[in-house]
Amino acid sequence: MAVEGLSINLATVREQYNMREAVEACLKQDITAIAPWRDQVHAIGLDEAARIVADNRLRVTGLCRGGMFPAADADGRAAAIDDNKRAIDEAAALNADCLVLVVGGLPPGSRDIRGAREMVAEGIEAILPHARAAGIPLAIEPLHPMYAADRACVNTLEQALDICDLLGDGIGVAIDVYHVWWDPELEDQIARAGTSNRILAHHICDWLVPTRDLLLDRGMMGDGVIDLKRIRKAIEKAGYFGAQEVEIFSAQNWWKRPGHEVLSTCIERFRTVC
Template sequence: MCDPELTGFSVNQMTVKQLSLPELVKGLVELGVPGIGLWREPVAEYGLAAAARLIRDAGLSVTSLCRGGFFTAIDPAERAAALADNRSAIDEAAELATDTLVLVSGGLPPGSRDLVGARERIADALAELAPYAAERGVRLAIEPLHPMYAADRCVVSTLAQALDLAERFPAEQVGIVVDTYHLWWDDTVAAGIARAGAGDRIHCFQFADWTTPLPAGVLTGRGQLGDGAVDFRWFRREVESAGYAGPVEVEIFNDGMWARDGREVLAETVARYREHTL
């Protein structure tokens, strides 16, 4: 049974990637957590249909699927492959009964310094994919990533940049992700959240903390809630004031957390969510 305090709460499976999908589902049910965020690779490893059945039978909701995107290639063959992969991701999201596919848009192609051109190629890809997703009941959610990722992973770094892309399309087709890890530093984020809410563009809301020093490679530097600099209650107030009433996911990539017992980390994550966000 879902704990009323945890209504709308979701744990992304990457937070405790050391747990198998059945172990995570069992743990979430025991802790009264109603939602789960999924990643394509471990879902494919378990089996798409089997994963959908496992989660459905447990009574959990899939709050998002990560990830699509990587739209910035210049080479025609690479672009075609990216579009095909994203159509597959949309189909997987529909099979898993989630209405939200998170997009990491892609970095600069090798040898390129053209940020504007890269962002326009994202828009071109969205124009092809948004109608396909809409036909399957899936929304595309552009996730702005911290600027340190702009060169190699995501040329969309702010909510304003994400909204400039999303607003070219109907809100029910393309929106944005508010992820505290990537946006906590930006003094325009409140205006961006308000703008996104006014347009009904907030399709996903994720928590992770910012801790230093960052590890080599920086991808696995997200902190457990309460260990760093992020004011989660402030973010929650801003997002809810903007009209968002959807799920809240905790999505953390952290080598230290992954090295621990997954059940212990899962219980700690729920406890930190209660302590630092409610």
């Protein structure tokens, strides 16, 4: 019987498996929802990835990732828009629920974070007609402020929802607890997202104390300080009952363990902690 309500972001087992192997390992443990990364798809080819999804009747809760819109010049911004359109097409081929956007940080040499955020809004606006035509919602994922300079200048749910309200239909948010758990406005903004059906994805892991690496030391659910049940309760109160997607980058721990052990632990913690 499938593990209802659980999705595995394939970054969680990227060091153990390629996409084909990860799907096989998930199916052995009755996990039927996944979220691949584009490099994992490219490694086996889009046609093969789409075949694997279709043949196994998998749900793809999101494709990671589009975004990275800010650039130092017009050519760079145009290249980002072209790449995002390709990402939309890939998400459509996989029948993904959404394309997750990690929007990008400051262009090299810049200190203008407001200008970077304007580039993000302009970039999303440029690809939104293509996404609407393909039937792929765009999910802005606000990242923790520690990533504002290099990965994402959109750092709170409020900032992401402001862009959504500006641009209209076909766009929403991916709520990743690792990035937003600290925000004193989180529950109010989750409620706000619910009023316009903007919640497209819910990513889970945990924040370890101490955290040894800000990118590659995410914790398994229950091993850290995030109140996962409280956040999930707020998300469900806002009207979202979609999958909880485990996304763990863990270079010194979970990426070094056998893949089947990682997946079985995800299932156990999902059932007991989340």
